[in-house]
Amino acid sequence: MLAIALLVFREVLEAALIVSIVAAATRGVPYRGTALLTGIGAGVLGAGLVALGADRIAALFSGAGQEVFNAGVLLAAVLMIAWHVIWMSSHARELSARVQGVGYAVRAGTSPLTVLVAVVALAVLREGSEIVLFLYGMLAGGASYPGTGLGLGLAAGAAVGALLYFGLLRIPMRHFFGATNALLVLLAAGLAADAMTFLVQANLLPALGEPFWDTAALLDERSLPGQVLHVLVGYTARPAPVQALAWLVTVLLLGAGMRIAGRSSRRMPTARRVMTG
């Protein structure tokens, strides 16, 4: 039971941290609760389907299907986060005004909700499919109290996520979206680095040499802080150069994109007022 709780906790933790950041980043957006639940639901459903089709996925790309699938899911999430943070940069003032109760309407079709719901769904799908396969193995092996283990793991993972969420809410409103945007950028950079690891594992991408640094003695990735930092900022104890490169490229590209979007939105104040009012 404890083994089940521990594994479920590890997997849920990753998804829960991502859901928490998304929940914070969509603060003040109408129907965000429903949207998040839809994302989680779609992810759970997808996780079941992925687990069912695991053998078919594994056989794709001459045995590299699992890696290509994981890398694809991760890079899709990176793109959606990129879209969101850039969109946010061009609507930052309008959004924080709305959260403060001024009551602007979000222009139809440009709500940041849709893409972030997809990010939630993808995170839940990835971690959830591992839980499903693991539980299948445990049930086949006659594990005791699998339901209790599952429940405990879920609850503990969700609790850490909630802790992060309520911590984020304490950030002053003036800095709030700046902070959640920064978190989203770091999250995206970490996911991009993870995607590279899968492609290197499948020999589709070179590692570009031996690991850049080794901080395993300082902070083990398997420890709770190590794992949390891995999800939040992409911390890796022994990163392959290609991982570090992907991390850096993502941060630079998103940073540049946000800066440009922010600048062009400031240049057209009248247009924005018309749009939001």
Place this chain on the structure above:
Amino acid sequence: MQPRTIRMLPAVFAFAAIAATRVAGAADPPTFRLAIVNHRFEPATLVIPADTKVRLVIENRDATPEEFESNEFNREKIILPNSSAVVFVGPLRAGQYRFFGEFNPATAQGVLRVE
């Protein structure tokens, strides 16, 4: 505008990936084998050469899935019951690197000795 550059990111990565395999495909990495039997790795210690990329074939002979994982050389792959999977590892510096079966960590523990 910048979003377009960002949207092109996966295409850039895919290009790099394809280009890289064409170049790297010249010399095939040496193959090493590992089996999972009763939620244990056989052999529990595998010796591979330093500074070399190797092809690791892991055969799961159990009736339950296992996830081959290592935080020390950053690998994770689910290996379905009674099937094999390939994981490319390295290049790594000489040393000891632990790996484990995420689904049965109590017994599935192994060491990669790179020398």
